[in-house]
Amino acid sequence: MNNDELNKTASQTAEHFDEHCFVSGHTACAGCGQSLAARLVADVAGKNLMVVNATGCLEVFSTKAPETAWGIPWVHSLFENAAAVASGVEAALRVTGQIDKVRVIAQGGDGGTADIGLQALSGMLERGHDVLYVCYDNEAYMNTGIQRSGLTPLNTNTTTSPIGSNSSGNPKFKKPLLEICAAHKIPYAASASVGYPQDLQKKVKRALDTRGPKFIHVHVPCPLGWAAEPSLTLEIAKLAVACGLFPLVEYEYGKVTKVFKIGAVKPVADYIKLQGRFKHLAKNQEALSALQKVADQNIEYYGLK
Numbered sequence: 001m002n003n004d005e006l007n008k009t010a011s012q013t014a015e016h017f018d019e020h021c022f023v024s025g026h027t028a029c030a031g032c033g034q035s036l037a038a039r040l041v042a043d044v045a046g047k048n049l050m051v052v053n054a055t056g057c058l059e060v061f062s063t064k065a066p067e068t069a070w071g072i073p074w075v076h077s078l079f080e081n082a083a084a085v086a087s088g089v090e091a092a093l094r095v096t097g098q099i100d101k102v103r104v105i106a107q108g109g110d111g112g113t114a115d116i117g118l119q120a121l122s123g124m125l126e127r128g129h130d131v132l133y134v135c136y137d138n139e140a141y142m143n144t145g146i147q148r149s150g151l152t153p154l155n156t157n158t159t160t161s162p163i164g165s166n167s168s169g170n171p172k173f174k175k176p177l178l179e180i181c182a183a184h185k186i187p188y189a190a191s192a193s194v195g196y197p198q199d200l201q202k203k204v205k206r207a208l209d210t211r212g213p214k215f216i217h218v219h220v221p222c223p224l225g226w227a228a229e230p231s232l233t234l235e236i237a238k239l240a241v242a243c244g245l246f247p248l249v250e251y252e253y254g255k256v257t258k259v260f261k262i263g264a265v266k267p268v269a270d271y272i273k274l275q276g277r278f279k280h281l282a283k284n285q286e287a288l289s290a291l292q293k294v295a296d297q298n299i300e301y302y303g304l305k
């Protein structure tokens with residue numbers, strides 16, 4: 001692209017940004033839950049926002065140079081240090097007297113948050129920075145080819161936890177990320193789902209209206225990594241909540257203050273049957289029961305019924 005073409009693209013993009021600060025034209029897959037959730041979050045935050053983005057799908061598909069889908073100041077950190085970089089951004093805004101005017105969001109995937117970035121996140125929460133950290137959880141390292149993460153569910157087929165004669169997929173339980181963050185006794189921590197957009201936006205607003213460190217864990221189906229129909233993203237997200245595998249809850253200062261009651265609980269079998277990553281469970285009753293037990297325990301622990 002020459003300079004004239006670049007300037008033309010920039011002015012067209014500026015018009016586009018009047019309505020939203022995260023816009024279409026990026027290269028996310030069809031049905032990507034993460035791209036929809038990121039727009040819902042950015043829409044609540046508005047223009048007075050600075051975003052620090054860990055390496056991962058969202059960073060890659062939204063900022064293909066020389067283009068960007070972000071109409072606000074946006075920083076690409078490393079895979080592991082979004083929370084540390086956001087801490088620095090917040091500290092700079094604080095010492096220059098701008099922290100009341102600008103909100104700071106750090107965001108990353110499940111791998112970037114629950115595994116490699118957990119230390120930086122814990123430090124940010126402990127130090128008390130006025131930052132909202134959003135984890136977009138698609139339950140594997142999707143950008144590099146569907147490797148399991150600490151947030152991959154039990155018995156999921158991934159490229160590093162493949163099914164086989166002696167394997168029913170991922171042998172580990174999903175890490176209790178929300179509980180780990182809430183245990184820092186931060187003012188606000190919540191889980192949300194792209195399947196419930198209004199609930200998600202209410203929680204983001206609540207978090208951004210609260211001073212101090214905040215954390216939101218958002219469940220976002222990934223059609224490619226979950227081997228699911230792109231048109232079913234929202235239905236699958238809702239089923240994860242309805243079966244108890246992804247509870248929607250809120251914490252204040254380390255205590256549960258609200259839970260999203262499920263009503264008619266659906267069996268885990270209804271959730272997994274729409275996803276190729278769980279196809280093997282149709283013929284493996286023991287592995288399916290183990291996953292159902294995880295959901296049952298969530299329902300009991302949080303009183304979801």
Ligand SMILES: Cc1ncc(C[n+]2csc(CCOP(=O)(O)OP(=O)(O)O)c2C)c(N)n1
Pocket residue numbers: 034055056057058079080108109110111112113138140141142143144149
């Ligand atoms: C230190 C380091 N290790 C590995 C990578 C390679 N890498 C880039 S993105 C990524 C996966 C990201 O997974 P996740 O955080 O879950 O985000 P997703 O792509 O699933 O949205 C990996 C392993 C890297 N960039 N830096």
Ligand SMILES: [Mg+2]
Pocket residue numbers: 109110111136137138139140141142143
């Ligand atoms: Mg991921």
